[in-house]
Amino acid sequence: MKSRVYFLRANHRENDDILAQKTWQVTEPLVDLSALDSSSFVALKIHFGEKNNYGFITPSWLKTLIKFLATRTKRLFWTDTNTLYTGLRSNAAEHLQLAAQHGFSQENTGIPVIIADGLVGRDKYEIEVHLPHIQKAKIASLLATIDYLFCLSHFTGHILTGFGGAIKNLGMGCAARVGKLEQHSDVHPWVKTKSCRYCLLCRAFCPTAAIIPEEGHVRIDDEKCIGCGECLAVCPVGAIKLRWSESSELIQKKMAEYAWAVHQGLPLQAVYLNYLVKITKDCDCMSKERHFIVDDIGILSSQDPVAIDQASVDLVNQQAGEDLLRKLTGINWEIQLEHAQQIGLGSREYELIELTSE
Template sequence: MRSKVHFVRVKLNEDLDAIRDKTRWLLESIKLKKFIRVNDLVAIKISFGEEGNKGYIPPNFVRFVIDEVKSCRGKPFLTDTNTLYKEKRQNTVDHLNLAYEHGFTQDVTGAPIIIADGLRSGEDIKVNINKKHFKSVKIARACADADSLIALSHVTGHMLSGFAAATKNIGMGLATRVGKLLQHSNIKPSVLTSKCTACKLCIVNCPVDAIEIKNKAACIKEDICIGCGDCLVVCRDDAIKISWSETSTFMQEKMAEHALGVMKNKEGRTVFLNYALKITKSCDCMAKDDPRIVPDIGILASTDPIAIDKASADLINETSNLDLFKKEYPNLDWSVQLTYGASIGLGNLEYDLVEME
């Protein structure tokens, strides 16, 4: 069976009234009312962006979705989970402060924020999935407890998975720190001592103090490393290496299995909106404001995370006239998350695109 993906062309700098009308068209086309019962607690999953990053979905765009949920008489709340790595979203207090700084206040969005995995990411629910990597996965509690889920995903590239949208937003983004850790557990970085300048940037950024300087070069203690990839991101001398293909494949498969766990108690209660706007090489977890790698495409809506991600990538690649994510990350196969996701029943690779006229 083919899935439906609804699509409107949008530019980030377009008139706000037009964006509100287009968002409304998308949610009417998808029949939002079918997914939200009166008084449902509706989790709106979003990334509030890392400090210094401006790629996140603008709070006033989020307001348009919140208003539609309220018109279905649902009770929406914005949600995300705490991060594995150091920066400003590692615990709920810092995370909320950053979200407010980025404009996600209740007067702007119309909804409160609940960080789904609790103060220090200890609040989860075990969901049995019985798949290749995991028999069960741990999902952030507030999301699992919510009656319905709407995932708002900014479509970007990603340094470990090559491509990030709905599957990553719920698979990685609704796992607790333990779940994130398990998804990264195949990432085993090592140091190319010939390139290392002993600048210590990786040491400062390693969340678990797994790096030390030995013989004038960084040295990673394998037994302590949690595979978060932060050292790889911050090293300016290209001195950290990992085995890309194997690492990325396993991580994407594990991410898809976590996404399946998120969806498990939400059958008929999950909607996805992908924002293919200000598409950047890195995701919004990076503490920097990347330039666009392709012109704005638009917003997509579907009930199928695989179909909406496939449609998003297809539209981007069509506009770029090449496989853009392969070009940006030649060592990775970004499509693993979709093919594997489809193989475990997360969604369909086949879809029909319904475009607003």
């Protein structure tokens, strides 16, 4: 049986009140408010955006959803995990400050922000999964105590996985630091020395001091490298390379297995929303604005993370008239979807139900 994916056309330039109503309209068919009561913990899992990047989902777009959920429970909050790479989102103290700067605060939205894996990402909960690449998933400990999860994803391209949507937000975004490390453990970048300008920008962003200066160029210490990919993202001339076929395939499969741990391994109900607006080649972890690769498409919802990601990719590529994500990233993005389906995370077969604005 095909999984249902609801779809409503939307544009980020629309009034915030309209987008809030559209968010609720596309979510409502999947939410049973009667299943919630005053004891229910409800998490809105979202990326709060990197400094100087404003592609993230605006909190005001969720205000109608919050209003309805708040009629059933006051145990409602925003959440995300700390990052593997350095920056303001690598620890809870600065992460919370950045979230507040981007509008995610008790004062602005009426609900608090809780970082799911603690001060520096060490608070974890282990789930035995016994899947092909992951035996025991290490997820953020907070997730083991919630009853309802709204996984809110800004759909974009991605330098390592081809695209980032529900599966990435669930698998990588819900992992504790040690879980992120496990997923990145097969990523091994190297330096094309003839192209290196010796600007040392990569060294400034490396969280483990794995970038070693040499005469006129840098090299990467494989023993120190954790595979976070930050150096690839910041190099202005593309001098840092990756063995894409091997590294991307493994990280996509591990990410899907971590997503399975959250979706299937925990006793929670989950709803997935993908926002296909402000779509860029790279994810919102990039600390700068990027141009949009296609026009805004809309908002999707589903209870199946695989189906919603497949539908998102299809809509982007249909609008572009080609496999744009593969063309721009050079990544076989189908790996994560194929593997996710094989392990039982969800189905790539879906029924797209387009709604009309109320």
